[in-house]
Amino acid sequence: MKKTILKQYARLIAAEGGKVQKGQDVMIRASVEQPEFVRMVAEECYRCGARRVTVDWEYQPLSKLHLKACSLATLSQVPPWELARLEYQVDQLPVRIYLESDDPDGLRGINQTKNTKASQARYKVIKPYRDAMENKYQWCIAAVPGAAWAKKVFPGESRARAVEKLWEKILYTSRVSEGNDPVEAWEAHNRDLAARCAHLNGLQLASLEYRSSNGTDLRVGLISDALFMGGCEQVLGRDVFFNPNIPTEEVFTSPQKGAAEGIVYSSKPLSYRGELIENFSVRFENGRAVEVHAEKGEALLREMLAMDEGAAYLGECALVPFESPVNQSGVLFYNTLFDENAACHLALGHGFTNVLRNFEQYTLQECYEKGINESMIHVDFMIGTRDLSITGVTRDGSRVPVFENGTWAF
Numbered sequence: 001m002k003k004t005i006l007k008q009y010a011r012l013i014a015a016e017g018g019k020v021q022k023g024q025d026v027m028i029r030a031s032v033e034q035p036e037f038v039r040m041v042a043e044e045c046y047r048c049g050a051r052r053v054t055v056d057w058e059y060q061p062l063s064k065l066h067l068k069a070c071s072l073a074t075l076s077q078v079p080p081w082e083l084a085r086l087e088y089q090v091d092q093l094p095v096r097i098y099l100e101s102d103d104p105d106g107l108r109g110i111n112q113t114k115n116t117k118a119s120q121a122r123y124k125v126i127k128p129y130r131d132a133m134e135n136k137y138q139w140c141i142a143a144v145p146g147a148a149w150a151k152k153v154f155p156g157e158s159r160a161r162a163v164e165k166l167w168e169k170i171l172y173t174s175r176v177s178e179g180n181d182p183v184e185a186w187e188a189h190n191r192d193l194a195a196r197c198a199h200l201n202g203l204q205l206a207s208l209e210y211r212s213s214n215g216t217d218l219r220v221g222l223i224s225d226a227l228f229m230g231g232c233e234q235v236l237g238r239d240v241f242f243n244p245n246i247p248t249e250e251v252f253t254s255p256q257k258g259a260a261e262g263i264v265y266s267s268k269p270l271s272y273r274g275e276l277i278e279n280f281s282v283r284f285e286n287g288r289a290v291e292v293h294a295e296k297g298e299a300l301l302r303e304m305l306a307m308d309e310g311a312a313y314l315g316e317c318a319l320v321p322f323e324s325p326v327n328q329s330g331v332l333f334y335n336t337l338f339d340e341n342a343a344c345h346l347a348l349g350h351g352f353t354n355v356l357r358n359f360e361q362y363t364l365q366e367c368y369e370k371g372i373n374e375s376m377i378h379v380d381f382m383i384g385t386r387d388l389s390i391t392g393v394t395r396d397g398s399r400v401p402v403f404e405n406g407t408w409a410f
Contacts, residue, residue: 001164001167001168001171002178004178005171005176005177005178006037006040007040007044008176008182009142009170009171009174009176009182010037010040010041010043010044011044011047011182011183012174012176012182012183012186012246013041013044013097013099013140013142013246014026014041014044014045014047014048014097015044015048015183016182016183016186016187016242016243016246017097017140017142017242017243017244017246018045018095018096018097018138018139018140018242019095019138019240019241019242019243020045020048020049020050020095020138021048021049021095021240022048022049023049023051024049024050024051024094024095025050025051025052025053025054025092025094025095026042026045026050026052026053026054026094026095026096026097027053027054027055027056027089027094027095027096027097028041028042028045028053028054028055028056028097028098028099029055029056029058029096029097029098029099030055030056030057030058030098030099030101030144031057031058031059031060031099031101031102031144031146032057032058032059033101033144033146033147034099034101034144034146037099037144038055038099041097041099042055045095045097050095054094060102060103060106060107060274061106063107064106064107064109064110064274067107067110067111067114067115068110068111072114072117072118075114075115075118075122076117076118076121076122077122078122078125078126083125086126086129087129089129089133089137090129090132090133093133093136093137094137095137095138095139095140096137096138096139096140097139097140097142098139098140098141098142099142099143099144100141100142100143100144100335100337101143101144101145101146101149102146102148102149102274103146103148103149103152103274104149104152104271104274104276104334104335105148105152105274105275105276106148106274107273107274107275108274108275110274112273112275112299112300112303113303115273116303116306116307119307119376120307120308120376123308123376127376131364134353134364135235135236135353135354135359135360136235136236136237137235138235138240138242139242139244140242140243140244140245140246141244141245141246141337142174142246142337143170143335143337143338144170145162145163145166145167145170147159147162147163149166149334149335150162150163150165150166152334153165153166153169153331153332153333153334154166169329169331169333170338172325172329173247173325173326173329173338173341174246174247175189175247175325186243186246189231190231190232190243193230193231193248193251194230194231196228196230196251196408197227197228197229197230197251199410200228200251200392200402201227201228203392203394203400204394204395204396205222205392205393205394205395205400206221206222206224206393206394206395207219207220207221207222207259207392207393208220208222208255208317208390208391208392208393208402209390209391209392209393210262210264210344210383210388210389210390211388211389211390211391212265212383212385212387212388212389213385213387214265214267214385215263215265215281216262216263216264216265216383216385216388217262217263218260218261218262218263218264218284219260219261219262220255220256220259220260220314220317220346221255221256221258221259221260221287222253222255222256222259222317223253223254223255223256223355223356223370223371223372224395225356225357225370226253226254226255226355226356226357226371226372227253227355227356227357228251228252228253228319228355229251229252229253229352229354229355230248230250230251230252231243231248233354236354236360237360245337245341247325247326247337247338247341248341249320249321249324249325249326249341250318250319250320250340250341250345251318251319251320252316252317252318252319252352252355253316253317253352253355254315254316254317254351254352254353254355254371254372254373255314255315255316255317255351255371256287256371257287257310257313257314257351257371257372257373258286258287258288258313258371259287259371260284260287260288260313260314261284261285261286261287262283262284263281263282263283263284264281264282264284264346264383265280265281265383266278266279266280266281266381266382266383267343267382267383267384267385268332268339268342268343268382269332269334269339270297270301270336270379270380270381270382271334271335271336272297272300272301272304272379273300275297275300276296276297276334277294277296277297277298277300277301278294278295278296278297279294279295279296280292280293280294280295280297280298280301280381281293281294282348282381284314287313287314288312288313289305289312289313289348290312292305304348304377304379305348307349307375307376307377308375308376308377309375310349310350310373310374310375310376311348311349311375311376311377312348313348313349313373313375314346314347314348314351314373315347315348315349315350315351315352315372315373315375315378316345316346316347316351316352316378316380317346318340318344318345318346318347318380319344319390319402319403319408320340320341320342320343320344320345320384321343321403321406321407321408322342322343322384322385322386322388322405322406322407323406323407324341324342324343326338326339326341326342327342327343336379336380339382340380340382342382342384343382343383343384343385343388343406344382344383344384344388344390344403344406345380345381345382345383345384346380346381346383347378347379347380347381348375348377348378348379348381349373349375349376349377349378349379350373350374350375350376350377350378351372351373351374352372353367353372355372356370356372384406385406386405386406387405387406388403388405388406389401389403389404389405390402390403
């Protein structure tokens with residue numbers, strides 16, 4: 001891939017994704033496979049005025065080794081140096097940039113029960129720090145092709161050619177191309193998403209009804225003072241707008257906890273904790289997932305739903321047209337960042353407090369009391385199909401088409 005194009009992508013991540021401001025610290029998390037591109041992103045962060053850029057290097061095979069070799073007690077610990085880092089993040093609110101490139105099957109074979117218990121124990125310690133930072137800093141998730149990931153997506157290609165082809169798809173879906181200013185393209189894209197949000201927010205919707213020929217028949221209640229959002233987000237109390245996901249095609253909101261009834265079927269595989277869950281269904285009663293089935297990964301799906309009390313409730317409803325650039329790419333990415341932007345999706349677990357009108361006036365507990373779900377997980381799974389219909393029911397009982405044949409009805 002041409003370095004000029006990669007530099008454009010790096011600029012997009014720093015300037016539009018993370019929206020790095022002068023004097024801010026930046027923390028990048030990336031694989032050891034990606035030193036050259038990480039250097040490009042760091043360079044663009046400094047061009048934006050970053051004070052210091054720190055990189056946390058990861059290597060998935062080493063993570064797998066730790067999970068196998070360490071005891072549950074060791075994995076459950078949050079050592080003093082990690083607490084000090086969390087305190088620094090609460091104090092400085094650095095921009096966080098995550099560059100995904102892991103193998104979707106890279107953690108297959110680990111003891112997921114041990115992994116779950118360790119995560120639960122660590123979450124109790126980490127949660128107060130996370131709560132203290134919520135909505136107060138910029139962050140961006142983007143992707144770089146890892147060799148194993150590329151071979152998963154393009155199994156018939158050589159490793160080098162698979163990586164090149166995955167680069168092409170990542171850049172296409174991220175609106176990066178020769179002769180095109182990706183920052184300008186994203187500003188236009190954000191305006192389109194904002195217009196769709198404004199239309200939906202004007203409808204005063206009380207619920208969404210999902211139906212598809214694959215068997216999906218689901219009704220989800222909405223919070224009366226929650227908004228639909230999409231594209232860029234604003235840092236709490238500051239005139240700074242950033243793009244948390246590159247790419248993104250979704251318009252989303254967080255539904256009313258406890259107000260989901262019916263069944264929904266997945267339309268794409270879900271990569272969760274380094275393993276795939278495929279061809280699954282989830283049935284809801286009183287908002288809670290009470291029954292699940294999967295052709296592959298059912299035990300892992302059940303582990304996910306048992307992470308905590310909120311893991312079995314919905315935290316997000318996201319609307320994505322079936323003809324999105326990700327779907328038009330013709331590729332199944334086996335990566336949630338991309339596949340969730342190929343078609344409509346739902347998320348189990350934590351909801352977004354910033355969808356509430358005047359959310360800054362409420363405490364976190366008050367946001368949860370209004371119906372935002374609380375959980376240690378937030379896992380998106382894809383449900384969009386070519387024939388998916390979504391009907392909105394307004395507060396006065398009127399029925400309004402939102403999606404027809406997998407795409408916007410307006």
